[in-house]
Amino acid sequence: MFGLDPLNQTVAFTEIVLLLAFAAFVGWLLGRLVRSGRVSSLRKSIAIKEAELADCRQSKAGGRSAQVVAPPVSTEAVPRPFVHADPLLPAFSNDDTPELIDVEVESTTTTSVPETTVVESAYTTPSVPVGTGAPDNSEAAVLSRIAARAGEVNFDRIGRALATEADDLKDIVGIGPFLERKLHSLGIYTFRQIANFTREDVNKVNELIEFFPGRIERDNWVEQAEKFYELKAR
Numbered sequence: 001m002f003g004l005d006p007l008n009q010t011v012a013f014t015e016i017v018l019l020l021a022f023a024a025f026v027g028w029l030l031g032r033l034v035r036s037g038r039v040s041s042l043r044k045s046i047a048i049k050e051a052e053l054a055d056c057r058q059s060k061a062g063g064r065s066a067q068v069v070a071p072p073v074s075t076e077a078v079p080r081p082f083v084h085a086d087p088l089l090p091a092f093s094n095d096d097t098p099e100l101i102d103v104e105v106e107s108t109t110t111t112s113v114p115e116t117t118v119v120e121s122a123y124t125t126p127s128v129p130v131g132t133g134a135p136d137n138s139e140a141a142v143l144s145r146i147a148a149r150a151g152e153v154n155f156d157r158i159g160r161a162l163a164t165e166a167d168d169l170k171d172i173v174g175i176g177p178f179l180e181r182k183l184h185s186l187g188i189y190t191f192r193q194i195a196n197f198t199r200e201d202v203n204k205v206n207e208l209i210e211f212f213p214g215r216i217e218r219d220n221w222v223e224q225a226e227k228f229y230e231l232k233a234r
Contacts, residue, residue: 158196174219194225
């Protein structure tokens, strides 16, 4: 090879080394070309997948925004929930009648549904959806409904009184502020009137003020009213 003597041991060894070096170089070059081709192919594949993923995310986001439509919010008045004004009062007076306070209900005419804070307690009555035909439980509506039935009370038997003669009926255990206003709506203002209750009056007033059945009798309103009336008469 190259005019060298192949029978010379040194020359033969040199030729072998050169051939091996050349074969190694060719193999390295081929490997480099193959790896470069594979890397380029993988990069193209990754770019394609990333583009497909971006398109998929964009299409999902667009579809979600198009499908989610907030229901319109009714502008009709929503009944205010019963919330006892003084949570400690029932513990001392045994009055379970819920007290009404104003709870602001945020409403809007846009398609978005605002978050509304609802006061919850042991005295909160379930909210009634608008348009279900359920009775209006606002304080004004309740008192008006009770006053409309005041004629069912036998005032000839229990006596009549004016608002100017009103006693503090909340002194009777079991009567709270709202329950007192209910009694006033019926025209019951004094201890004397309650002291004159018969069983028939107790049942009728219990029904008219929309109180828990039998509660007036269990709380002994009549006996308490008699004692307060006697103290007042002294």
